[in-house]
Amino acid sequence: MIELDCRGLPCPRPIIALAKALPGVAVGELLAVVADDPAARHDVPAWCRLRGQEYVGADTADDGVPRHTIRRLS
Amino acid sequence: MTSEPEVYFDSASSTRLHPAARDTLLAALDRGYGDPRRLHGAGRDARLLLENARAVVAECLDVYPDEVSFTASGTEAVHRGLLGLAEASGRRGVVHGAVEHSSVLHAAAWRPHPSTSSIPVDRHGLVDLEALARAAMAPEVGVIALQAANQEVGTRQPVDAVDRPAGVPLLMDAAAAVGHGPLPRHWDVLTASAHKWGGPAGVGVLAVRRGTRWSTPFPGEDTPESPGFPDVPAALAAAAALQAVLAEAEELGRRQFAWIDEIRATAGALPDVEVVGHPTDRLPHLATFSALYVGGDEVVAELARRGFAVASGSACTASSLEPSHVLAAMGALTHGNVRISLSRDTTDDHVRALCAALGDVVLGIRRRAGL
Numbered sequence: 416m417i418e419l420d421c422r423g424l425p426c427p428r429p430i431i432a433l434a435k436a437l438p439g440v441a442v443g444e445l446l447a448v449v450a451d452d453p454a455a456r457h458d459v460p461a462w463c464r465l466r467g468q469e470y471v472g473a474d475t476a477d478d479g480v481p482r483h484t485i486r487r488l489s
Numbered sequence: 490m491t492s493e494p495e496v497y498f499d500s501a502s503s504t505r506l507h508p509a510a511r512d513t514l515l516a517a518l519d520r521g522y523g524d525p526r527r528l529h530g531a532g533r534d535a536r537l538l539l540e541n542a543r544a545v546v547a548e549c550l551d552v553y554p555d556e557v558s559f560t561a562s563g564t565e566a567v568h569r570g571l572l573g574l575a576e577a578s579g580r581r582g583v584v585h586g587a588v589e590h591s592s593v594l595h596a597a598a599w600r601p602h603p604s605t606s607s608i609p610v611d612r613h614g615l616v617d618l619e620a621l622a623r624a625a626m627a628p629e630v631g632v633i634a635l636q637a638a639n640q641e642v643g644t645r646q647p648v649d650a651v652d653r654p655a656g657v658p659l660l661m662d663a664a665a666a667v668g669h670g671p672l673p674r675h676w677d678v679l680t681a682s683a684h685k686w687g688g689p690a691g692v693g694v695l696a697v698r699r700g701t702r703w704s705t706p707f708p709g710e711d712t713p714e715s716p717g718f719p720d721v722p723a724a725l726a727a728a729a730a731l732q733a734v735l736a737e738a739e740e741l742g743r744r745q746f747a748w749i750d751e752i753r754a755t756a757g758a759l760p761d762v763e764v765v766g767h768p769t770d771r772l773p774h775l776a777t778f779s780a781l782y783v784g785g786d787e788v789v790a791e792l793a794r795r796g797f798a799v800a801s802g803s804a805c806t807a808s809s810l811e812p813s814h815v816l817a818a819m820g821a822l823t824h825g826n827v828r829i830s831l832s833r834d835t836t837d838d839h840v841r842a843l844c845a846a847l848g849d850v851v852l853g854i855r856r857r858a859g860l
Contacts, residue, residue, distance in 0.1 A: 426804055426812070427824040431782050431858055454804045454812040454823045461822040465761060465781060 419448045422480055426454035430462050433485070437468075440487045447484040449476045459483040496839045498799045500685075501640060501665065501775050501830035507687030510730035514689060517722035525721060535721045542721070545728035549735055550672075550679065550696055558695045558713035559724045563664045563682025566693035567592040569713060570678040571632055572599065572706035573697075574658050580631030584608065584624045586616040586646065587818035590662055593634045594814070604629045613767040614644035614819050622652040633659045637666035637673055641802050641815040641828060642766030643749075643775035648673035658701055668734040669772045670742055677701040686734050687833070688727030691720055737833065745831045746773040748840045752829055753778070755844040759851055765821045774831040777802070779816070780851045782860050783825035791850045792827070797843055800828040825851075 421429035429450040440446045463470040469486040476482045521538040523531030547554040560566040575581050582604025583597040604627040608620050638645045661676035668686040683692035695713045697703050709716030753776050757764040761781035785803020792799050802813030803826045812823030
Protein backbone atom coordinates (compact mmCIF):
# COMPACT_ATOMS: atom_id res chain seq x y z
CA MET A 416 0.00 0.00 0.00
CA ILE A 417 1.25 3.48 -0.86
CA GLU A 418 1.41 5.74 2.19
CA LEU A 419 1.77 9.49 1.69
CA ASP A 420 3.64 11.43 4.36
CA CYS A 421 1.80 14.74 4.70
CA ARG A 422 2.93 15.53 8.24
CA GLY A 423 3.16 19.29 8.76
CA LEU A 424 1.31 20.14 5.54
CA PRO A 425 -1.71 22.47 5.86
CA CYS A 426 -5.01 21.94 4.06
CA PRO A 427 -5.54 21.37 1.15
CA ARG A 428 -2.01 19.97 0.55
CA PRO A 429 -2.78 16.44 1.86
CA ILE A 430 -5.81 16.25 -0.43
CA ILE A 431 -3.79 17.49 -3.41
CA ALA A 432 -1.22 14.77 -2.61
CA LEU A 433 -4.01 12.17 -2.61
CA ALA A 434 -5.29 13.35 -5.97
CA LYS A 435 -1.82 13.28 -7.51
CA ALA A 436 -1.04 9.80 -6.14
CA LEU A 437 -4.34 8.22 -7.19
CA PRO A 438 -3.36 7.42 -10.83
CA GLY A 439 -0.45 5.31 -9.49
CA VAL A 440 -2.82 3.06 -7.54
CA ALA A 441 -4.62 0.14 -9.21
CA VAL A 442 -8.43 0.08 -9.02
CA GLY A 443 -9.40 -1.85 -5.88
CA GLU A 444 -6.11 -1.08 -4.12
CA LEU A 445 -5.59 1.05 -1.01
CA LEU A 446 -3.91 4.42 -0.62
CA ALA A 447 -3.19 6.07 2.74
CA VAL A 448 -2.35 9.60 3.76
CA VAL A 449 -0.71 10.45 7.09
CA ALA A 450 -1.64 14.02 8.03
CA ASP A 451 -1.72 16.01 11.26
CA ASP A 452 -3.75 18.83 9.68
CA PRO A 453 -7.07 18.77 11.61
CA ALA A 454 -9.04 19.43 8.41
CA ALA A 455 -7.91 16.11 6.92
CA ARG A 456 -10.32 14.04 8.99
CA HIS A 457 -13.21 15.91 7.37
CA ASP A 458 -11.72 16.49 3.95
CA VAL A 459 -10.48 13.00 3.09
CA PRO A 460 -14.01 11.53 3.42
CA ALA A 461 -15.43 14.55 1.57
CA TRP A 462 -12.86 14.08 -1.22
CA CYS A 463 -13.86 10.41 -1.51
CA ARG A 464 -17.53 11.38 -1.80
CA LEU A 465 -16.84 14.05 -4.43
CA ARG A 466 -14.43 11.89 -6.46
CA GLY A 467 -16.33 8.61 -6.18
CA GLN A 468 -13.67 6.77 -4.16
CA GLU A 469 -14.19 4.72 -0.98
CA TYR A 470 -13.19 6.05 2.43
CA VAL A 471 -11.95 2.97 4.30
CA GLY A 472 -11.29 4.65 7.65
CA ALA A 473 -8.81 6.28 9.99
CA ASP A 474 -6.19 4.86 12.34
CA THR A 475 -2.85 6.23 13.52
CA ALA A 476 0.71 5.89 12.30
CA ASP A 477 3.44 4.67 14.69
CA ASP A 478 4.08 8.21 15.89
CA GLY A 479 0.37 8.75 16.67
CA VAL A 480 -0.36 10.96 13.66
CA PRO A 481 -3.76 10.21 12.06
CA ARG A 482 -3.69 8.04 8.94
CA HIS A 483 -6.62 8.02 6.51
CA THR A 484 -7.02 5.12 4.11
CA ILE A 485 -9.00 5.14 0.88
CA ARG A 486 -9.71 2.52 -1.77
CA ARG A 487 -9.57 3.41 -5.46
CA LEU A 488 -12.89 2.53 -7.05
CA SER A 489 -12.49 4.17 -10.45
CA MET B 490 -4.50 45.89 -7.28
CA THR B 491 -7.77 46.93 -8.82
CA SER B 492 -8.59 50.62 -9.00
CA GLU B 493 -12.30 49.89 -8.50
CA PRO B 494 -13.67 50.21 -4.97
CA GLU B 495 -13.99 46.92 -3.13
CA VAL B 496 -17.32 45.13 -3.59
CA TYR B 497 -18.46 44.02 -0.16
CA PHE B 498 -19.80 40.47 -0.12
CA ASP B 499 -19.48 39.88 3.63
CA SER B 500 -22.63 41.34 5.19
CA ALA B 501 -23.08 38.11 7.15
CA SER B 502 -19.96 39.01 9.16
CA SER B 503 -20.99 42.61 9.62
CA THR B 504 -23.24 44.94 7.69
CA ARG B 505 -22.54 48.52 6.65
CA LEU B 506 -24.49 50.99 8.80
CA HIS B 507 -27.95 51.57 7.33
CA PRO B 508 -28.48 55.22 6.33
CA ALA B 509 -31.47 55.41 8.69
CA ALA B 510 -29.22 54.31 11.56
CA ARG B 511 -26.58 56.90 10.72
CA ASP B 512 -29.02 59.83 10.90
CA THR B 513 -30.57 58.54 14.12
CA LEU B 514 -27.20 57.87 15.71
CA LEU B 515 -25.90 61.37 15.03
CA ALA B 516 -29.03 62.97 16.50
CA ALA B 517 -29.06 60.62 19.51
CA LEU B 518 -25.39 61.21 20.31
CA ASP B 519 -26.28 64.79 21.20
CA ARG B 520 -29.39 63.92 23.22
CA GLY B 521 -28.77 60.50 24.71
CA TYR B 522 -25.66 61.04 26.86
CA GLY B 523 -27.38 61.16 30.25
CA ASP B 524 -27.85 58.35 32.75
CA PRO B 525 -31.35 56.99 32.03
CA ARG B 526 -31.78 56.13 35.74
CA ARG B 527 -31.44 59.76 36.87
CA LEU B 528 -34.39 62.04 37.41
CA HIS B 529 -32.90 65.16 35.82
CA GLY B 530 -33.62 66.39 32.32
CA ALA B 531 -30.64 64.72 30.62
CA GLY B 532 -31.54 61.45 32.33
CA ARG B 533 -35.14 61.77 31.22
CA ASP B 534 -34.03 62.42 27.63
CA ALA B 535 -31.81 59.34 27.63
CA ARG B 536 -34.57 57.25 29.21
CA LEU B 537 -37.05 58.35 26.56
CA LEU B 538 -34.65 57.44 23.76
CA LEU B 539 -33.89 54.05 25.32
CA GLU B 540 -37.57 53.22 25.82
CA ASN B 541 -38.27 54.36 22.28
CA ALA B 542 -35.55 52.00 21.02
CA ARG B 543 -37.04 49.18 23.07
CA ALA B 544 -40.55 49.83 21.75
CA VAL B 545 -39.40 49.90 18.14
CA VAL B 546 -37.39 46.68 18.47
CA ALA B 547 -40.35 45.04 20.22
CA GLU B 548 -42.69 46.02 17.41
CA CYS B 549 -40.22 44.75 14.81
CA LEU B 550 -39.90 41.38 16.58
CA ASP B 551 -43.64 41.23 17.40
CA VAL B 552 -43.08 41.04 21.16
CA TYR B 553 -43.93 43.27 24.14
CA PRO B 554 -41.50 46.09 24.97
CA ASP B 555 -40.92 44.71 28.47
CA GLU B 556 -39.69 41.49 26.88
CA VAL B 557 -36.81 43.27 25.12
CA SER B 558 -33.41 43.85 26.72
CA PHE B 559 -30.27 45.32 25.21
CA THR B 560 -26.88 43.70 25.70
CA ALA B 561 -23.36 44.62 24.66
CA SER B 562 -23.29 42.13 21.76
CA GLY B 563 -25.11 39.20 20.19
CA THR B 564 -22.64 36.88 21.89
CA GLU B 565 -23.43 38.37 25.29
CA ALA B 566 -27.15 38.02 24.57
CA VAL B 567 -26.65 34.30 23.90
CA HIS B 568 -24.51 33.80 27.00
CA ARG B 569 -26.96 35.64 29.27
CA GLY B 570 -30.02 34.11 27.64
CA LEU B 571 -28.88 30.52 27.60
CA LEU B 572 -27.15 30.40 30.98
CA GLY B 573 -29.94 32.44 32.60
CA LEU B 574 -32.53 29.83 31.56
CA ALA B 575 -30.39 27.04 33.06
CA GLU B 576 -29.80 29.13 36.18
CA ALA B 577 -33.51 29.71 36.77
CA SER B 578 -34.47 26.03 36.71
CA GLY B 579 -31.22 24.69 38.15
CA ARG B 580 -31.16 22.21 35.25
CA ARG B 581 -27.81 22.64 33.55
CA GLY B 582 -28.11 20.35 30.55
CA VAL B 583 -28.10 22.15 27.19
CA VAL B 584 -29.33 20.48 24.00
CA HIS B 585 -28.20 22.35 20.89
CA GLY B 586 -27.78 21.89 17.17
CA ALA B 587 -24.29 20.98 15.95
CA VAL B 588 -24.08 24.04 13.67
CA GLU B 589 -25.02 26.72 16.23
CA HIS B 590 -22.90 29.86 16.49
CA SER B 591 -19.78 29.52 18.65
CA SER B 592 -21.40 31.68 21.35
CA VAL B 593 -23.95 28.87 21.92
CA LEU B 594 -21.26 26.17 21.88
CA HIS B 595 -19.12 28.12 24.34
CA ALA B 596 -22.04 28.76 26.71
CA ALA B 597 -23.05 25.07 26.57
CA ALA B 598 -19.47 23.95 27.31
CA TRP B 599 -18.95 26.45 30.11
CA ARG B 600 -20.38 24.20 32.83
CA PRO B 601 -20.09 20.66 31.50
CA HIS B 602 -23.14 18.47 32.21
CA PRO B 603 -23.83 14.82 31.32
CA SER B 604 -27.13 15.72 29.62
CA THR B 605 -25.58 18.41 27.42
CA SER B 606 -25.56 17.23 23.83
CA SER B 607 -24.94 18.43 20.31
CA ILE B 608 -27.54 17.24 17.80
CA PRO B 609 -26.28 16.17 14.36
CA VAL B 610 -27.38 17.82 11.13
CA ASP B 611 -27.88 16.41 7.64
CA ARG B 612 -25.94 17.26 4.48
CA HIS B 613 -27.89 20.55 4.14
CA GLY B 614 -27.30 21.53 7.76
CA LEU B 615 -30.84 20.72 8.94
CA VAL B 616 -30.95 19.51 12.52
CA ASP B 617 -32.24 15.98 13.23
CA LEU B 618 -35.57 16.77 14.94
CA GLU B 619 -36.08 13.24 16.31
CA ALA B 620 -32.63 13.15 17.88
CA LEU B 621 -33.27 16.62 19.29
CA ALA B 622 -36.56 15.55 20.88
CA ARG B 623 -34.93 12.43 22.36
CA ALA B 624 -31.99 14.37 23.81
CA ALA B 625 -34.34 16.96 25.32
CA MET B 626 -36.01 14.16 27.35
CA ALA B 627 -32.77 13.47 29.24
CA PRO B 628 -32.80 14.35 32.94
CA GLU B 629 -31.70 17.83 33.95
CA VAL B 630 -32.04 19.37 30.50
CA GLY B 631 -32.72 23.07 31.11
CA VAL B 632 -32.46 24.60 27.63
CA ILE B 633 -32.84 23.74 23.96
CA ALA B 634 -30.83 26.07 21.72
CA LEU B 635 -31.66 26.14 18.02
CA GLN B 636 -30.84 28.92 15.58
CA ALA B 637 -33.34 30.47 13.18
CA ALA B 638 -30.84 30.15 10.34
CA ASN B 639 -27.20 29.30 9.95
CA GLN B 640 -24.57 32.03 9.80
CA GLU B 641 -22.24 30.15 7.45
CA VAL B 642 -24.45 28.22 5.03
CA GLY B 643 -27.81 30.01 5.31
CA THR B 644 -29.96 26.94 6.05
CA ARG B 645 -33.10 27.75 8.06
CA GLN B 646 -33.83 25.48 11.01
CA PRO B 647 -37.32 24.08 11.67
CA VAL B 648 -37.59 25.79 15.06
CA ASP B 649 -41.41 25.78 15.05
CA ALA B 650 -41.42 22.00 14.53
CA VAL B 651 -39.33 21.18 17.60
CA ASP B 652 -41.15 18.70 19.83
CA ARG B 653 -40.02 19.65 23.31
CA PRO B 654 -40.88 18.33 26.73
CA ALA B 655 -43.07 20.56 28.88
CA GLY B 656 -41.03 23.01 30.90
CA VAL B 657 -37.92 22.96 28.72
CA PRO B 658 -37.52 26.44 27.22
CA LEU B 659 -36.09 27.08 23.77
CA LEU B 660 -33.54 29.75 22.94
CA MET B 661 -33.52 30.80 19.31
CA ASP B 662 -30.38 32.57 18.10
CA ALA B 663 -31.76 34.75 15.33
CA ALA B 664 -28.60 36.77 14.69
CA ALA B 665 -28.17 35.52 11.13
CA ALA B 666 -31.88 35.65 10.27
CA VAL B 667 -33.29 38.94 11.60
CA GLY B 668 -34.14 41.22 8.68
CA HIS B 669 -34.08 38.38 6.15
CA GLY B 670 -37.66 37.15 6.15
CA PRO B 671 -40.20 35.82 8.66
CA LEU B 672 -38.86 34.27 11.87
CA PRO B 673 -40.10 31.14 13.64
CA ARG B 674 -42.46 31.89 16.56
CA HIS B 675 -42.09 28.99 18.97
CA TRP B 676 -39.30 30.29 21.17
CA ASP B 677 -39.04 31.50 24.75
CA VAL B 678 -35.84 33.50 24.36
CA LEU B 679 -34.59 35.17 21.19
CA THR B 680 -31.16 36.66 20.65
CA ALA B 681 -29.89 38.92 17.88
CA SER B 682 -27.11 41.33 17.01
CA ALA B 683 -27.60 44.81 15.55
CA HIS B 684 -24.45 44.98 13.41
CA LYS B 685 -25.74 42.01 11.41
CA TRP B 686 -28.82 43.95 10.27
CA GLY B 687 -27.25 47.34 9.63
CA GLY B 688 -27.20 48.81 13.12
CA PRO B 689 -24.03 49.73 14.97
CA ALA B 690 -21.82 47.10 16.63
CA GLY B 691 -22.04 46.79 20.41
CA VAL B 692 -25.82 46.26 20.54
CA GLY B 693 -27.25 42.83 21.20
CA VAL B 694 -30.91 42.01 21.71
CA LEU B 695 -32.13 39.53 24.30
CA ALA B 696 -35.90 38.98 24.17
CA VAL B 697 -37.36 36.92 27.01
CA ARG B 698 -41.05 36.14 26.69
CA ARG B 699 -43.34 36.93 29.62
CA GLY B 700 -43.73 33.93 31.88
CA THR B 701 -40.31 32.49 31.03
CA ARG B 702 -38.21 31.67 34.07
CA TRP B 703 -34.87 33.44 33.82
CA SER B 704 -32.29 34.34 36.52
CA THR B 705 -29.00 36.09 36.02
CA PRO B 706 -26.09 33.65 35.83
CA PHE B 707 -23.62 36.50 36.32
CA PRO B 708 -22.99 39.28 38.87
CA GLY B 709 -25.39 42.19 38.88
CA GLU B 710 -29.12 42.77 38.99
CA ASP B 711 -31.47 39.90 38.22
CA THR B 712 -32.60 41.30 34.87
CA PRO B 713 -31.79 40.15 31.31
CA GLU B 714 -30.49 43.65 30.45
CA SER B 715 -26.69 43.82 30.64
CA PRO B 716 -25.28 45.44 33.74
CA GLY B 717 -23.25 48.57 33.13
CA PHE B 718 -24.03 51.83 31.40
CA PRO B 719 -26.26 51.39 28.32
CA ASP B 720 -25.22 52.79 24.95
CA VAL B 721 -28.45 54.68 24.39
CA PRO B 722 -27.58 56.29 21.02
CA ALA B 723 -26.43 52.94 19.59
CA ALA B 724 -29.58 51.17 20.81
CA LEU B 725 -31.76 53.81 19.16
CA ALA B 726 -29.75 53.62 15.93
CA ALA B 727 -30.06 49.82 16.00
CA ALA B 728 -33.83 50.15 16.35
CA ALA B 729 -34.03 52.65 13.47
CA ALA B 730 -31.97 50.33 11.28
CA LEU B 731 -34.16 47.35 12.10
CA GLN B 732 -37.32 49.25 11.26
CA ALA B 733 -35.85 50.41 7.94
CA VAL B 734 -34.50 46.96 7.08
CA LEU B 735 -37.84 45.25 7.73
CA ALA B 736 -39.59 47.77 5.51
CA GLU B 737 -37.26 46.80 2.64
CA ALA B 738 -36.92 43.10 3.47
CA GLU B 739 -39.56 41.56 1.24
CA GLU B 740 -38.56 43.26 -1.99
CA LEU B 741 -34.84 43.06 -1.27
CA GLY B 742 -35.12 39.42 -0.21
CA ARG B 743 -36.76 38.49 -3.50
CA ARG B 744 -33.96 40.08 -5.50
CA GLN B 745 -31.22 38.62 -3.30
CA PHE B 746 -32.73 35.13 -3.39
CA ALA B 747 -32.52 35.11 -7.20
CA TRP B 748 -28.95 36.43 -7.19
CA ILE B 749 -27.89 33.75 -4.74
CA ASP B 750 -29.52 31.13 -6.98
CA GLU B 751 -27.34 32.48 -9.78
CA ILE B 752 -24.15 32.40 -7.67
CA ARG B 753 -24.94 28.87 -6.48
CA ALA B 754 -25.52 27.71 -10.05
CA THR B 755 -22.30 29.35 -11.30
CA ALA B 756 -20.18 27.86 -8.52
CA GLY B 757 -21.89 24.48 -8.76
CA ALA B 758 -21.14 24.27 -12.48
CA LEU B 759 -17.38 24.42 -11.85
CA PRO B 760 -15.63 21.06 -11.69
CA ASP B 761 -15.18 19.63 -8.17
CA VAL B 762 -16.99 22.49 -6.48
CA GLU B 763 -19.62 21.68 -3.90
CA VAL B 764 -22.34 24.21 -3.08
CA VAL B 765 -23.15 23.98 0.62
CA GLY B 766 -26.42 24.73 2.45
CA HIS B 767 -30.09 24.13 1.66
CA PRO B 768 -30.97 25.18 -1.92
CA THR B 769 -34.39 26.67 -1.08
CA ASP B 770 -35.08 26.69 2.67
CA ARG B 771 -32.36 29.24 3.27
CA LEU B 772 -31.55 32.88 3.92
CA PRO B 773 -32.05 34.98 0.79
CA HIS B 774 -28.67 36.70 0.79
CA LEU B 775 -26.04 34.06 1.48
CA ALA B 776 -24.24 31.43 -0.64
CA THR B 777 -21.46 29.07 0.40
CA PHE B 778 -19.36 26.68 -1.65
CA SER B 779 -16.17 24.64 -1.25
CA ALA B 780 -13.67 24.06 -4.05
CA LEU B 781 -11.56 20.93 -4.02
CA TYR B 782 -7.74 21.40 -4.03
CA VAL B 783 -8.00 25.11 -3.26
CA GLY B 784 -6.90 26.84 -0.04
CA GLY B 785 -9.55 29.03 1.60
CA ASP B 786 -6.88 31.69 2.16
CA GLU B 787 -5.83 31.51 -1.51
CA VAL B 788 -9.33 31.94 -2.88
CA VAL B 789 -10.13 34.80 -0.45
CA ALA B 790 -6.87 36.57 -1.40
CA GLU B 791 -7.39 36.02 -5.13
CA LEU B 792 -10.96 37.37 -4.96
CA ALA B 793 -9.72 40.33 -2.88
CA ARG B 794 -7.11 41.07 -5.55
CA ARG B 795 -9.98 41.31 -8.03
CA GLY B 796 -11.92 43.62 -5.72
CA PHE B 797 -14.32 41.21 -4.00
CA ALA B 798 -14.49 40.98 -0.18
CA VAL B 799 -15.65 37.50 0.87
CA ALA B 800 -15.40 35.26 3.94
CA SER B 801 -14.27 31.65 4.35
CA GLY B 802 -14.82 28.88 6.90
CA SER B 803 -11.60 27.09 5.99
CA ALA B 804 -9.05 26.44 8.73
CA CYS B 805 -6.31 28.46 7.05
CA THR B 806 -8.47 31.60 7.30
CA ALA B 807 -9.39 31.07 10.97
CA SER B 808 -7.58 32.09 14.13
CA SER B 809 -7.41 28.40 15.11
CA LEU B 810 -6.15 25.54 12.98
CA GLU B 811 -9.59 23.95 13.17
CA PRO B 812 -11.87 24.25 10.17
CA SER B 813 -15.44 25.50 10.52
CA HIS B 814 -17.46 23.28 12.89
CA VAL B 815 -20.47 23.97 10.67
CA LEU B 816 -18.90 22.54 7.51
CA ALA B 817 -17.44 19.63 9.50
CA ALA B 818 -20.83 18.76 11.06
CA MET B 819 -22.44 18.78 7.59
CA GLY B 820 -19.78 16.45 6.19
CA ALA B 821 -18.91 19.17 3.68
CA LEU B 822 -15.48 19.83 2.29
CA THR B 823 -13.84 22.28 4.70
CA HIS B 824 -11.04 23.59 2.51
CA GLY B 825 -11.50 25.97 -0.40
CA ASN B 826 -14.55 27.39 1.32
CA VAL B 827 -16.07 30.72 0.29
CA ARG B 828 -19.06 32.50 1.78
CA ILE B 829 -20.71 35.24 -0.28
CA SER B 830 -23.27 37.42 1.52
CA LEU B 831 -25.13 40.22 -0.25
CA SER B 832 -25.95 43.69 1.07
CA ARG B 833 -28.82 46.09 0.42
CA ASP B 834 -26.59 47.95 -2.04
CA THR B 835 -25.50 44.89 -4.02
CA THR B 836 -26.20 45.39 -7.73
CA ASP B 837 -26.74 43.17 -10.72
CA ASP B 838 -23.31 44.27 -12.00
CA HIS B 839 -21.63 43.18 -8.75
CA VAL B 840 -23.15 39.71 -9.00
CA ARG B 841 -22.32 39.38 -12.73
CA ALA B 842 -18.70 40.44 -12.11
CA LEU B 843 -18.33 37.98 -9.24
CA CYS B 844 -19.83 35.12 -11.23
CA ALA B 845 -17.53 35.93 -14.15
CA ALA B 846 -14.47 35.78 -11.86
CA LEU B 847 -15.22 32.58 -9.92
CA GLY B 848 -14.13 30.10 -12.57
CA ASP B 849 -10.87 31.92 -13.33
CA VAL B 850 -10.03 32.17 -9.66
CA VAL B 851 -10.69 28.53 -8.74
CA LEU B 852 -9.18 27.01 -11.89
CA GLY B 853 -6.17 29.35 -11.71
CA ILE B 854 -5.33 28.28 -8.16
CA ARG B 855 -5.62 24.62 -9.15
CA ARG B 856 -3.39 25.14 -12.18
CA ARG B 857 -0.70 26.69 -9.99
CA ALA B 858 -0.94 23.67 -7.65
CA GLY B 859 -0.14 21.44 -10.62
CA LEU B 860 -3.62 20.02 -11.06
